Amino acid sequence: MIRKVVIVGGGTAGWMTATYLNRAFGDSVSVTVVESPRISTIGVGEATFSTIRHFFSYIGVEEREWMPHCSASYKLGIRFENWRAPGTHFYHPFERLPVCGDFDLADWWLHLDGKVEEFDRRCLVIPGVCDAQRSPRRLDGSLLTGTMGEAPQFPYAYHFDAALLATYLTGLGTARGVHHVRDDVVEVGQDERGWISHLVTKEHGEVRGDLFVDCTGFRGMLINGVLGEEFLSFEDVLPNNRAVALRVPHDMAARGIDPYTTATAVDAGWIWTIPLFGRVGTGYVYSDQFCSPETAEATLRAFAAPGRPELQANHIRMRIGRNRRSWVRNCVAIGLSSGFVEPLESTGIFFIQHGVEQLVRSFPDENWDERVIGAYNDKVAAVMDGVKEFLVLHYRAAARDDTPYWKATKTRALPPGMDRRLELWRSMLPDATTIYPHFHGFEPYSWRIMLIGLGAQPDRPLPALAHADASAALAAMDAVPRRVERLIEELPGCHAYLDQLNG
Ligand SMILES: Cc1cc2nc3c(=O)[nH]c(=O)nc-3n(C[C@H](O)[C@H](O)[C@H](O)COP(=O)(O)OP(=O)(O)OC[C@H]3O[C@@H](n4cnc5c(N)ncnc54)[C@H](O)[C@@H]3O)c2cc1C
Known part of the structure; x- marks a missing residue:
C-alpha cells in the first residue's frame, strides 16, 4: 500500500494537491508538504476556469469561507481588446x-x-x-x-490572489492533518533502481515517502533535476516566454469591479487585467525576441499604473511547454513543474486541478501499474497540447x-x-x-x-x-x-x- 505522499513545494500547486489528496484519502494516506521558507512562489496566477468550483466543493469549502481570505472576485469570461484591430473588443464568456x-x-x-x-x-x-x-x-x-x-x-470562475489561496489552504490542510515542513530540500536520495527514497532537508533531516509530488514550480527539481525527464518546449509555436506583473490598488467603491478578465493585445504581446476584491492584478506577457524587459515594464506602467512609480514590478521568465511524462517512477509533477502555457486562457490552475483529480483516480499501489501510469501521462499531455x-x-x-x-x-x-x-x-x-x-x-x-x-x-x-x-x-x-x-x-x-x- 502507498501510505505516505511527500509534496515538495508550497505554492498553489503544492497546497491544492495536499488538500485534495487529504480529502480523497483521509487518514489512510499521510500527506507532507515540504516548502522552502527562502524560495518564493511565482506570485501570479489570479484568474481561473469555471471547473475550479469542483475543487472547492470537493475539499468542502463554501465561497463565503474562502473567498474573503483570498481577495476573490467573480469571472464571467475574458474580454479580448484590440485583437482584431486596435479599438475592437469581444467576450469569450462561460456561456x-x-x-x-x-x-x-x-x-x-x-x-x-x-x-x-x-x-x-x-x-x-x-x-x-x-x-x-x-x-x-x-x-x-x-x-x-x-x-x-x-x-x-x-456561468463563472474566480479571480483570486494565488498567494493568499496557498496561505488559506495551508491553514485548512494542516488543520485536517497535512504535515508541514518549512525547510529547503537540499538533496534527494534514490534507491538502486533510481526511484526516489527520501529527501534531505537543511534543518529537519530526512523525509521519507512512497510517492513524491514535485510542486517546485518552473525548477522541476525532482522530475527534471533528479529524474532527468525531458522537457518539451512549446516556444516554436507559442513564443511568449516572459512576463512583468504589477499589483495596482483600485478604488472599487468608486469604479466598481469588472466581473471578467481583460486581455489587451499590445505591440509585442498582451496585457492581463484581473480585478480582485481590493486591487487589480496586471501584467504584460511578451516574447523576448520582440521586446526587452525594460520596454515591457514601461509599456505596462503607462497602460495600467501611470504616475505610480512606487509600485514594484515582478519580472518573470516563463518555461513554456511540458514534460514528456509528468509521472516518472514514483514521482508525479503537478503545477508549473509539470508544464505551462502562457496565461492567456487562465489554464495554469486548471492544469493543477486536472493533474490531482487524475492522480486520485490513478493512485498507485505497490505494483505501480505501468499501464495506469502511461494513461495518466497521456491525459496530462493531451490537456496541455x-x-x-x-x-x-x-x-x-x-x-x-x-x-x-x-x-x-x-x-x-x-x-x-x-x-x-x-x-x-x-x-x-x-x-x-x-x-x-x-x-x-x-x-x-x-x-x-x-x-x-x-x-x-x-x-x-x-x-x-x-x-x-x-x-x-x-x-x-x-x-x-x-x-x-x-x-x-x-x-x-x-x-x-x-x-x-x-x-
Ligand atoms: C506570468 C504568469 C501568469 C499566470 N497567470 C495565471 C492565471 O491567470 N491563471 C492560472 O490559472 N494560472 C496562472 N499562472 C500559473 C500559476 O501561477 C501557477 O500554475 C500556480 O501558481 C502554481 O505554481 P506552482 O505552485 O507550480 O509553483 P510556485 O508558485 O513557483 O511554487 C514553487 C514552490 O516550490 C518551493 N520550492 C522550490 N524549490 C524548493 C526546494 N529546494 N525545497 C523546498 N521547496 C522548494 C517554493 O518555495 C515554492 O513554495 C500564471 C503563471 C505565470 C508565470
Whole structure:
C-alpha cells in the first residue's frame, strides 16, 4: 500500500494537491508538504476556469469561507481588446451558444448577419452582464439564471490572489492533518533502481515517502533535476516566454469591479487585467525576441499604473511547454513543474486541478501499474497540447498584423494537424469532431467564439441554412437584449455582492 505522499513545494500547486489528496484519502494516506521558507512562489496566477468550483466543493469549502481570505472576485469570461484591430473588443464568456434546430446561433449569425462587431451581443447574454458589472449571484446567494443555451453552463470562475489561496489552504490542510515542513530540500536520495527514497532537508533531516509530488514550480527539481525527464518546449509555436506583473490598488467603491478578465493585445504581446476584491492584478506577457524587459515594464506602467512609480514590478521568465511524462517512477509533477502555457486562457490552475483529480483516480499501489501510469501521462499531455493548440489559434486567427510581433504570428509553425483544421474552419466553424480531439477543457463553443471574435470566421455561411426556416434563430437573437435587461435589473453590482460577502 502507498501510505505516505511527500509534496515538495508550497505554492498553489503544492497546497491544492495536499488538500485534495487529504480529502480523497483521509487518514489512510499521510500527506507532507515540504516548502522552502527562502524560495518564493511565482506570485501570479489570479484568474481561473469555471471547473475550479469542483475543487472547492470537493475539499468542502463554501465561497463565503474562502473567498474573503483570498481577495476573490467573480469571472464571467475574458474580454479580448484590440485583437482584431486596435479599438475592437469581444467576450469569450462561460456561456454555450444556444441551438436552434440543427445549428447553433454562431452558424445562424453567419447566415443572417455576419457583422463581427455584433456577434457576441447578438448571440450571448453574458457580454451584456459583464458590461453592466453585474454579479452572477443575487444578494440572497442564488445564481444567475436565464442565459440562452439549451445546456446552460455554470456561468463563472474566480479571480483570486494565488498567494493568499496557498496561505488559506495551508491553514485548512494542516488543520485536517497535512504535515508541514518549512525547510529547503537540499538533496534527494534514490534507491538502486533510481526511484526516489527520501529527501534531505537543511534543518529537519530526512523525509521519507512512497510517492513524491514535485510542486517546485518552473525548477522541476525532482522530475527534471533528479529524474532527468525531458522537457518539451512549446516556444516554436507559442513564443511568449516572459512576463512583468504589477499589483495596482483600485478604488472599487468608486469604479466598481469588472466581473471578467481583460486581455489587451499590445505591440509585442498582451496585457492581463484581473480585478480582485481590493486591487487589480496586471501584467504584460511578451516574447523576448520582440521586446526587452525594460520596454515591457514601461509599456505596462503607462497602460495600467501611470504616475505610480512606487509600485514594484515582478519580472518573470516563463518555461513554456511540458514534460514528456509528468509521472516518472514514483514521482508525479503537478503545477508549473509539470508544464505551462502562457496565461492567456487562465489554464495554469486548471492544469493543477486536472493533474490531482487524475492522480486520485490513478493512485498507485505497490505494483505501480505501468499501464495506469502511461494513461495518466497521456491525459496530462493531451490537456496541455490541446490548450497549446487553442492558444495558437488566438494568435493565428487574430486579424491584427500591424507590428513585427503580430506579423510573425501569421507565419509561425503550427502544432501537427492544426493546418488542416484551420483550413476546414475557413469553410465551416469548428465542432466537436473537428477541434483538438482529446479532452483539454475547452468545448467547441469556445473555439467558435474565438475564431469569430478574432476576425477569422468562415468565408460564407453553411449552404444548408439557405434551406432552413430562420424564424426561431431570429427570435432567439431578438430575445438576447431583453434577457440582458432583465438580468441587469435582477442582479446586484459585482462590488455590492462582494462587499456583502466580505462583511
Ligand atoms: C506570468 C504568469 C501568469 C499566470 N497567470 C495565471 C492565471 O491567470 N491563471 C492560472 O490559472 N494560472 C496562472 N499562472 C500559473 C500559476 O501561477 C501557477 O500554475 C500556480 O501558481 C502554481 O505554481 P506552482 O505552485 O507550480 O509553483 P510556485 O508558485 O513557483 O511554487 C514553487 C514552490 O516550490 C518551493 N520550492 C522550490 N524549490 C524548493 C526546494 N529546494 N525545497 C523546498 N521547496 C522548494 C517554493 O518555495 C515554492 O513554495 C500564471 C503563471 C505565470 C508565470
